[in-house]
Amino acid sequence: MAEWTCDANEALSLSLVRATEDESHPPFHPTFTYPIFGEEEKIYGYTDLDIDLRFASGSLVPFLQIKHTKKLAASSTVDDVQGTLTGFMPSDYYQDEKAFLARVEEDATTFRPTGQLIHTYTRPASDSKGKGVATLDPESDDAVVFEVYHATWDSPGFRELHQRMQLFILLYIEAGSYINEEEDTWEFAVLYEKRKRRGAPHITTYHFVGYSSLYPFYCFPERVRLRLSQFVILPPYYRAGHGSELYTAIYQYVLSTPSIAELTVEDPAEAFEDLRDKNDLLMLLGHRRFMEEGFGLGEESHGGGRVGGIGKGGRSGRGGKGKEKETPAKGKLGPPTDKVWAEKWRKELKIAGRQFNRLVEMLILLRLDPADGRAMRAYRLQVKERLYRFNFEILAQLEKQERLDKLEETFQSVRDDYMRILALLSH
Numbered sequence: 001m002a003e004w005t006c007d008a009n010e011a012l013s014l015s016l017v018r019a020t021e022d023e024s025h026p027p028f029h030p031t032f033t034y035p036i037f038g039e040e041e042k043i044y045g046y047t048d049l050d051i052d053l054r055f056a057s058g059s060l061v062p063f064l065q066i067k068h069t070k071k072l073a074a075s076s077t078v079d080d081v082q083g084t085l086t087g088f089m090p091s092d093y094y095q096d097e098k099a100f101l102a103r104v105e106e107d108a109t110t111f112r113p114t115g116q117l118i119h120t121y122t123r124p125a126s127d128s129k130g131k132g133v134a135t136l137d138p139e140s141d142d143a144v145v146f147e148v149y150h151a152t153w154d155s156p157g158f159r160e161l162h163q164r165m166q167l168f169i170l171l172y173i174e175a176g177s178y179i180n181e182e183e184d185t186w187e188f189a190v191l192y193e194k195r196k197r198r199g200a201p202h203i204t205t206y207h208f209v210g211y212s213s214l215y216p217f218y219c220f221p222e223r224v225r226l227r228l229s230q231f232v233i234l235p236p237y238y239r240a241g242h243g244s245e246l247y248t249a250i251y252q253y254v255l256s257t258p259s260i261a262e263l264t265v266e267d268p269a270e271a272f273e274d275l276r277d278k279n280d281l282l283m284l285l286g287h288r289r290f291m292e293e294g295f296g297l298g299e300e301s302h303g304g305g306r307v308g309g310i311g312k313g314g315r316s317g318r319g320g321k322g323k324e325k326e327t328p329a330k331g332k333l334g335p336p337t338d339k340v341w342a343e344k345w346r347k348e349l350k351i352a353g354r355q356f357n358r359l360v361e362m363l364i365l366l367r368l369d370p371a372d373g374r375a376m377r378a379y380r381l382q383v384k385e386r387l388y389r390f391n392f393e394i395l396a397q398l399e400k401q402e403r404l405d406k407l408e409e410t411f412q413s414v415r416d417d418y419m420r421i422l423a424l425l426s427h
Helices: 081-086 097-110 158-165 167-172 242-256 270-285 288-295 339-349 353-367 373-390 400-426
Strands: 005-007 012-017 042-044 050-056 062-067 116-124 143-152 187-197 200-219 223-233 260-265
Touching: 012 097, 050 081, 050 097, 062 081, 062 097, 097 200, 116 242, 143 242, 158 167, 158 187, 167 223, 187 242, 200 242, 200 260, 223 242, 242 260, 242 270, 260 270, 270 288, 270 353, 270 400, 288 339, 339 353, 353 373, 353 400, 373 400
Parallel strands: 012 050, 223 260
Antiparallel strands: 005 042, 050 062, 116 143, 143 187, 187 200, 200 223
């Protein structure tokens, strides 16, 4: 039996194919295939099974070829690989390799993103995965430009594009599923790599990197909450900061759109939650007015590119021969935090309530002096108050001492996780 059974994740090979003159990424494999091939992610009836699924790197037009060295005689136990997989793909996929490669060459000069350009950033051509690099001139020969487009079902050609790219949701998001295209209010943010062909700079090519789906919900009295539903970056672009750029593009779009009250996230995976926390924290740390009001910092406290000159013990100081430090005047973040002030900022920054409270707690912890007993106690009570409200139905059923013990245990766990997240800021 084992010789006729293969791992679906290993058998399925994915490629983003570029024109002959452009260098393509190596093939890669999916993280999940259980939505397609079943919970065990096994395919039965073949030996040396190779499922070659390629996509034109811009338009994502697919090509499918299935190879194997042996196949069991037709029976009900042999899996129909092509029939199963193509049930999740648009019907216009290619099976003729020559015709597919001709389409790739055509797309290189004709495919253009649809929708509205909302965000642009650059990376050096020598290392398009570089992070923390200085912004390059997009016209420079050493620059690779990345662009994020906001699209809807009304964007020309987008519905067809979405039918091709939605497969990545099943392959890379645990418990991911296709959205209902009959719901016409969906919005999307799509990230592309934009390149000028070497030796032919008049030719510009676009290559799909990833995307996010967004859904607006009514928010009283006349605005909407935009919920980030799905978020995927393809493996060739992993660990390069592209997820942060896509999230930043979405957040900046929310801030710039008066009809949107706040950005929320639907049941985030742990990796995405870390990405969101890190980028939200960096945004707040870089927000001069918020930090000045929050920690009572004067303008002179902003130096060296680090807000408030944060040093050991969480205190703010100015450099000098004596290395003297002074405790900043108490600001609105406290602890305890001024709730009216915090709510005003939450609305202005369009951050969901629980997320904003967590960010505030992390920022306070970042600057908290462990030797300041009063501040430590005030911080602990502030966090526990939120945790109690959030878990009220469960905690209310416990005896008083058990409830206090559970709150303390949860607080310690939350604080440890905050320290882990704060450590990401230096990465």
